[in-house]
Amino acid sequence: MTDAFGGLPPSFSDHYPELARHKDLRAAILATAADHGLDLDLETRSPDPEGAPTIAQFESPRGTMKVDLMRTERGFDITLYSNRGWLSQWADGTTADLTEATGVLAAWKHGATVTGLAQRFPFMTHLRLSQGYDEGNQVTVMWDLQIGDPTFAQYRELLVALRAEPQLAQMFPFFSMWTLRLVKDSLRKQPGELRIQQKDNGSYLLWSSSETDENKHEFQQLDDLVAAAAALQTEL
Known part of the structure; x- marks a missing residue:
């Protein structure tokens, strides 16, 4: 009824x-x-x-x-x-x-x-x-959340190192399919992002949203990755 x-x-x-x-x-x-x-x-x-x-x-x-x-x-x-x-x-x-x-x-x-x-x-x-x-402090909050998230504990050292670089600390970090993305604009009004994968052997892959998979740059040392990411950020 x-x-x-x-x-x-x-x-x-x-x-x-x-x-x-x-x-x-x-x-x-x-x-x-x-x-x-x-x-x-x-x-x-x-x-x-x-x-x-x-x-x-x-x-x-x-x-x-x-x-x-x-x-x-x-x-x-x-x-x-x-x-x-x-x-x-x-x-x-x-x-x-x-x-x-x-x-x-x-x-x-x-x-x-x-x-x-x-x-x-x-x-x-x-x-x-x-x-x-x-x-209006969403970038700072998101860094805190990602660094403190136990799901991404294996990325914690990487996240802390990236955040310590002033240029990169201004970017909005999040994970998608176990790839760390650093976005230029947290409000999504402007394009541009960096992408980083941490490999099982401890090395890192870095590329930007404007590059293809063939253009991934591999780094063995975390300091080298951070320096390269900061340089690539200026090109976004």
């Missing part, structure tokens, strides 16, 4: 009596915002997936804000996606209170920080890199 609310089972819609008064989740959020004087700016909402009354999406200056309904119990799952660099999302969390969920969206849209958001809405959590991007 299904009800008129998007063809969902009554057991589902029973968790959300607010939705009985509105056609879908987005309409319910907008009504809640209006009731509490919260501005979500209808003109900047993003289109919701067709035929999905249980999902609502809105735009913010920092990326899409999405709310999903939980199915087995009452809960509004909130995800604040990112449009900044290599950060996929700012924060997420779940609340059973639609007014709280709407408050999160409004606060984020109008400039709340990730730490301020967590203080006001303790159910919202974020990663250290999110705070780094929010505070």
